[in-house]
Amino acid sequence: MPSPHNRPRQARQAAPGAEIHAAGSEGKAWRVSEGVIRFDHVAADGQAAFASLAIAGDIIGCETLLLGCYTFRATALTHCRLDPWPEGGSADNATLLASLSRAQQRAADLVALRGGQASDRVLGLIRLLTDPNGRVVLPTRQDIADITALRFETISRIVKQLERSAVIRPIRLDGVHATRSFALASPAG
Amino acid sequence: MPSPHNRPRQARQAAPGAEIHAAGSEGKAWRVSEGVIRFDHVAADGQAAFASLAIAGDIIGCETLLLGCYTFRATALTHCRLDPWPEGGSADNATLLASLSRAQQRAADLVALRGGQASDRVLGLIRLLTDPNGRVVLPTRQDIADITALRFETISRIVKQLERSAVIRPIRLDGVHATRSFALASPAG
DNA sequence: CGAGCACTTGATCTATGTCAACGGTAGTGG
DNA sequence: CCACTACCGTTGACATAGATCAAGTGCTCG
Numbered sequence: 417m418p419s420p421h422n423r424p425r426q427a428r429q430a431a432p433g434a435e436i437h438a439a440g441s442e443g444k445a446w447r448v449s450e451g452v453i454r455f456d457h458v459a460a461d462g463q464a465a466f467a468s469l470a471i472a473g474d475i476i477g478c479e480t481l482l483l484g485c486y487t488f489r490a491t492a493l494t495h496c497r498l499d500p501w502p503e504g505g506s507a508d509n510a511t512l513l514a515s516l517s518r519a520q521q522r523a524a525d526l527v528a529l530r531g532g533q534a535s536d537r538v539l540g541l542i543r544l545l546t547d548p549n550g551r552v553v554l555p556t557r558q559d560i561a562d563i564t565a566l567r568f569e570t571i572s573r574i575v576k577q578l579e580r581s582a583v584i585r586p587i588r589l590d591g592v593h594a595t596r597s598f599a600l601a602s603p604a605g
Numbered sequence: 606m607p608s609p610h611n612r613p614r615q616a617r618q619a620a621p622g623a624e625i626h627a628a629g630s631e632g633k634a635w636r637v638s639e640g641v642i643r644f645d646h647v648a649a650d651g652q653a654a655f656a657s658l659a660i661a662g663d664i665i666g667c668e669t670l671l672l673g674c675y676t677f678r679a680t681a682l683t684h685c686r687l688d689p690w691p692e693g694g695s696a697d698n699a700t701l702l703a704s705l706s707r708a709q710q711r712a713a714d715l716v717a718l719r720g721g722q723a724s725d726r727v728l729g730l731i732r733l734l735t736d737p738n739g740r741v742v743l744p745t746r747q748d749i750a751d752i753t754a755l756r757f758e759t760i761s762r763i764v765k766q767l768e769r770s771a772v773i774r775p776i777r778l779d780g781v782h783a784t785r786s787f788a789l790a791s792p793a794g
Numbered sequence: 795c796g797a798g799c800a801c802t803t804g805a806t807c808t809a810t811g812t813c814a815a816c817g818g819t820a821g822t823g824g
Numbered sequence: 825c826c827a828c829t830a831c832c833g834t835t836g837a838c839a840t841a842g843a844t845c846a847a848g849t850g851c852t853c854g
């Protein structure tokens with residue numbers, strides 16, 4: 417077994433639907449290098465409410481550096497890859513500031529996904545999740561519904577409508593449900 | 606005149622409705638010691654969209670430490686007092702982490718204010734803004750509407766209803782509109 | 795005294811929620 | 825291979841919370 421001090425912690429993978437960490441559990445911070453993660457606030461009575469979202473590039477679990485344990489439950493919405501963070505040593509000031517700016521930007525994005533016309537919200541989320549090549553792997557209809565504060569039937573209707581109006585085009589990706597991988601027609605708004 | 610190095614920068618005040626800083630303008634970071642601040646994302650065409658909220662205790666404008674200028678427009682919703690931040694010298698690691706945790710918590714709060722029953726959202730915001738003595742100074746109906754993604758007529762009806770059902774009780778505070786200062790009946794619902 | 799703004803309230807409309815039925819696919823076990 | 829179950833997604837019919845439109849009040853400021 418290699419000695420711990422000269423080898424970084426292993427990267428982690430998570431399958432869609434898998435819990436990455438529980439609320440209140442101990443652990444470290446990670447950088448999301450691939451996939452989409454949902455955070456839920458878990459109340460004392462066990463009720464879970466959607467709280468936030470992390471996508472590729474985001475840092476998750478920063479609060480463990482301060483508190484030692486995670487504030488929210490984290491669940492993988494698509495296949496995820498996580499790298500230990502910070503890479504070796506401790507986080508420097510500039511990196512933390514960058515995380516903070518990014519977190520505020522993400523919060524504003526989330527807020528925008530929960531107001532206005534239903535179809536705009538869903539499209540907003542799709543844009544947020546689309547990679548630079550114009551491809552998206554969507555979460556389940558139910559997860560999209562939780563994020564946008566709509567109902568899964570409404571999401572289903574809207575996604576189908578976007579498909580029919582050729583805003584998105586279904587594509588076939590290995591290992592993903594056929595109803596969840598799309599190419600986005602209009603690259604930018 | 607005292608020398609600058611042994612005196613902090615002056616605290617700032619802002620009246621309700623006043624712009625604290627414009628999006629993209631240069632400036633520093635502040636700690637909100639009193640009041641409520643609204644952030645708006647300002648698009649290229651001048652369209653403003655509600656983005657986030659800061660209340661007493663929050664740090665605003667952290668991103669200036671990294672970018673030099675503000676990302677969002679900030680507007681005072683109630684009378685605000687701001688202290689320069691960090692107090693003397695530069696921000697340390699632990700303080701930044703605390704800001705980050707707080708920002709994430711605030712984001713989750715905001716998300717919660719934009720989903721579910723209209724009356725619960727308004728009550729949620731009222732609770733968020735209530736001070737430890739059970740008093741609130743509310744923003745205008747229109748600002749509450751922007752925050753909760755509802756319409757001001759709906760807010761008006763809900764606030765009146767909360768008043769009629771004695772969940773909140775109007776109180777008279779100097780220098781505040783009579784329709785905006787309340788005492789909250791149930792301290793922790 | 796008039797203008798402007800914030801708020802209230804009523805009447806009506808509609809986007810989305812709700813309920814219900816059904817289809818496809820993956821997994822499991824015979 | 826089939827039978828069975830468990831999800832997830834789709835679609836229709838209908839209900840309703842909240843939006844929209846409209847009118848009017850009261851306050852503050854000049």
